[in-house]
Amino acid sequence: MTNLNAQAVSEREVAELIVTTLNLEVAPEAIDPAAPLFGEGLGLDSLDVLEIALAISKHYGFKLRSDDAANAQIFSSLRALTHHIQQHRVR
């Protein structure tokens, strides 16, 4: 099986996914990778998380679960989300 992890998922790529999925009027490169995604920072809410989960499922082939270890951390920043995708992507 191809080691997909060799193709690193970039923070920029995930930022683009978020901006496109949520129709945000902000440039992907303007999202601070260390800033919170929820509440502060980008200010996303649970409606957005549902949309992003769907986009991740379609694009990267795996499903977000609430009981994933440290799930609260996954959306704590763009960096954390990118790392999680990197670990779990199937395509």
Added chain:
Amino acid sequence: MQGRGDLDAAALPLLRVASGATVAYRAGVPVSAATFVEDVQAVARLLPPGRPVINLLTDRYRFAVGFAAALVQSELTLMPGSYAPGPLAELRRTHPAAVVLYDPAEGIAPELDGPAVCYPDPTGGRDATSATSATSAGLLALSGLRPELSAAVLFTSGSTGTPVAHSKTWGMLARTARQCAPRLSIHPGQFASLVATVPAQHMFGLEASVVLPLQLGIPFAAERPFFPADVAAELARLPRPRLLVTTPVHLRSLVADDSMAGLADYVLTATAMLDPDLARRAEGIVRAPVFEIYGCTELGQLAWRRPALDDRFAPLPTARFEIDAGSALASSLHGEQVALGDVLVPEKAGRFRITGRHSDLVNIGGKRSSLAYLTAQLLSIPGVVDGVFLNVTGATEAGLAAEASGAPARLACAVVAPGQSAQDIRRALAGRIDPAFLPRPLACVEALPREASGKLAWRSSATWSEFLARARDAVH
């Protein structure tokens, strides 16, 4: 329809099952009615007398236990429209006697500067004989609730910014559930489990995921699954036939994910209009009928439809409508002649279509508010000189794209607040309103275009969009 004049003295039970029957599932494990009754008594003993309860429990089983415990003590449960820190603190201020019921394990730590009760850990090794007599006494209490008992107070946001209280008696809740269920094709003993994605604390969640299962004897899951994979997993581990209670926003996500195929036997939705195309796709994928309820916090559930087959609504047995030239009044067991925020168009045989909302009112992802209320919250922020919430979705690219994809579009906001950044204002708003209504964009401007009378000068969404795009500072 029963009028309030003929409320009889007959007591209405909370639970209508034998003590060995399953009332709920926690982590897929059945919880018996006897255990439920014991848990209710354990919580009831902890509730200080004479205090209404603010029930913050997100575990649906524990919420139901807390709700029942309050009823058994003849106390009511207060349910604010939003759990943002501001509104919750405001509720405690206007109801200083209220006691907060919460579970530290849920990670919600309310500001404990007032009375609070922790949900007790289940105690093992109870004495069998005392447990039996306690259970009998408990079952007796729960089988004899007076219909006129004040059970819950729910709040909506008034146009001035002050929440409006809506009082529900136990009779209103129980009778509505029992009398409307057959029209929704839900019968006692028909379903072996119920899973809901909605919170118990809102009108629909209370009616459909707490009162309905208790009254119809449907064991309900304590969990509130979120991601589609979680919803699918929860359904899959419970016995069929399964009833899923959810919202159109959530249903859209569930249907787009292929894990829902054939997992539920009935889907009940409410809180926002369900697009008939989505309903058809959902029925095809889930292989179950999708029913939609129309209602409001003021009056509870009012009408139903099965949009995959027919986009017209029909009144439920406990509701009555008077529709006249685009404005509609409704009555139910909860209240009389309330003006509805939607535009209803009458059809034959008492049915109607809903074509949209009256312009000040908004519904984002199932949460309802008004532009007037949201603007009042904005203006209450220190340092804000002027400001307005706007619904410009039809005019912005982002809004149009959102509508096309079915995702909830957001409100926009223009604010005059010298010396503050858009991020500052957003942070202040987040403490006052539900996140669904946080604006995109929130634009800081020098001044709002007002006429001499003080009224806003523009009505056109396109003009507003251009204006917002030229703001000195904005967050999106």
